[in-house]
Amino acid sequence: MNKKKILNDPVYGFINIPNDLIFDIIEHRYFQRLRRIKQLGITDYVYPGALHTRFHHALGAMHLMSNALDSLRGKGIEISNAEYDAVMIAILLHDLGHGPFSHTLEFSLFKGVRHEKVSLWMMKQLNEEFDGALNLTIEIFENRYHRPFFHQLVSSQLDIDRLDYLKRDSFFTGVYEGSIGSERIIKMLNVVEGQLVVEEKGIYSIENFLSARRLMYWQVYLHKTAVSAEVMLIEIIKRAKELTQKGKKVMATPALSIFLEQNITSKDFEEDKDILEVYALLDDNDIWGSIKFWQDHEDVVLSKLSKMLLERKLLGISFSNEPIGRIVTDELLQKTMNLYGISEHDAHYFVKTGSVSNSAYIASGQSIKILRKHGNVVDVADASDLPNIKAMSKIVTKHYLCTPKELDK
Template sequence: MPVKNKLKIFNDPIYGFITIPNSLIFDLIQHRYFQRLRRISQMGLSYLVYPGAHHTRFHHALGCMHLMQKAVNVLRFKGVEISKDEETALYIAILLHDIGHGPFSHAMEHSIVNNVSHEVISLHFMQKLNEEFNGKLTLAIEIYKGNYKRQFMCQLISSQLDMDRADYLKRDSFYTGVAEGNINSERIITMLNVVDDNIVIEEKGIYSVEKFLVARRLMYWQVYLHKTGIVAEQLLIRVLKRANELVLDGFDLEASKPLKFFLNNAIDASSFKELALEKFSKLDDYDVVSAMKVWQYHDDFVLSNLCDMLINRDLLKVKLKNNPIIETQLHKHKNALMLKYNISEHEADYFVFSGSISNQAYEQDRQNINIKFKNGKVKDIVKASDQLNLKALSKPVVKYYICYPKNRL
């Protein structure tokens, strides 16, 4: 019987060739849970703004693993001891850190699955995989949860300068064409070191970190918090909410079996058990898009119009403001819609709404990014930098939006 070659190579447009370090990683990548990420968009509905943003969570996870390989090599070269088991655990933890994302990423966390974050679902997947792989993921799970005794390893998975951010900023910049987000992730990784069990950046890398934080701010305003992307995601949340509402009222909506399961069952943190996990593992972007293609012709005014808006990219009008939206503005648009189409206020709420978005590139009170100077001193990036803007970047900026129909309705 021929032996299968498990040390494959992926050709990535960002980094070139990405190698699979061992057979366990290969088997995890081949698992259907992970292959599902090929069908989960990395940036949700951002392709409605940036047509090139069709890359997936699969791309991103492999990129993160590649950067983690580089980080392990750099730290070992600088004398940081990392055992073979710890190395593999780091690769597994970063590879699977996003495995719990649902269709169109964050939209599902607020609709079909009630307030169950993708981090929690990722942990469920990792624990299930750990059973299948006879406990080989135990150490990776401890690192992912932040419980491992060597804190710097946990910081490589989740912190303000982790391998996740190092990949997604560069990758999302590439696929959207927004050059302002193009960071030098490899330079940052080359400057990594460990002091008192915490990740630090050597003094020579300070400008790369400054660029990283500025790029993060710009990518949030230009891409992740783009007003058209915001209204598209809000419409998708409302599509799923309305579909759920209709099902509860006795309507039999056409949908795939996994999607029907979540429409028919109110799943929250306490009820997200083995059956829910199995159904979730079969749910991806295609389920939601194919359902919307059918639902755009449904008799329900709300569901059909919401789906039509998303399928044909004829979205609500959205305005960003520096101050909270005044209630009278919302009522004006709601009343006009109710009068024109003889619909209830509850139905009008699906088309007229407001909210807020917040951008904070750096949180000074959370796992600081520390710079190590040649004299051995360690300082927070804001204090170490001569770039005055960094202090401003550590303050949250809040903007408010209002969405209402154009003349199409």
């Protein structure tokens, strides 16, 4: 069987599957599951075109990684075939552990486990199934390999992951201000003493990249309507879990039921491989299918929230520069209790406060390094003659308040 297939991607055109191992990994049930997980969660409630999946993103990131490795090789950076394949697989699988609706439910189905950790567990399981073929991939993913620039290509403030998702999300949302010159940035990458750097002539492309990222966060990822929909989805899962654990019957798919019935932790994943297999069955369809049942549930909170989300009758939301005070929320809780005839405990499902933050660039930690023409390496914030990058290093936090829209009438 010829496994060197060519895929047609709407963003980059033709993408090559370079070898049999990568083909077999793409064919695996873990990876095929990414077809059923939308890249931007529920953001299509704001941008109807945002229906692309983690499957699209993973393949696009693999394509860009191939371009980056070829470019570095062209500059004399020695990259063995084993390293090449390993980092290609690392970027292909970097989002393997995402649950339904990507980031939206990351901490709702189980507590304290980021998707990167689940990705690693899945990689280790794949490594067993492929007889150790992913040993080097895992070493790079965990940043244990002696050449750190490979890990930086997979995960850093200027990684291949971000280069694809910004361009792809911009394309599918139609927010073209968020588009970046990913190919130009890739051509400007280099390696100095094992660390990933950007050649000085690429500094304006980096500034555009950071500016586009900041814009995409406020205009797409943290759009207030998307935040409201995500808050509602989180509260629906929370309520379904509360009812289930109180012994109430809550219809759900078999895989989702297990996560509603149990308070699964990181320890459970590490000690019971069956939990990982159950998790690998979960995707967006489990949630939507269950919510369609829940809209007719006898519980007022679960049925009302589910019906509201299905019909896109979302909670009203407002942003503030200051935290929302108790006096405001207590008054709104009382109004909600009267509106729906529910208890204060139940009213908390409809009156929600929280915060979102946006920082395009964090100068501390693993920063973006610029290679000067004379050979010295400096932080991008110090290398730029424009003040924007320093400004984008500031973390901006906005506080939100979600309430039933009927309260405004």
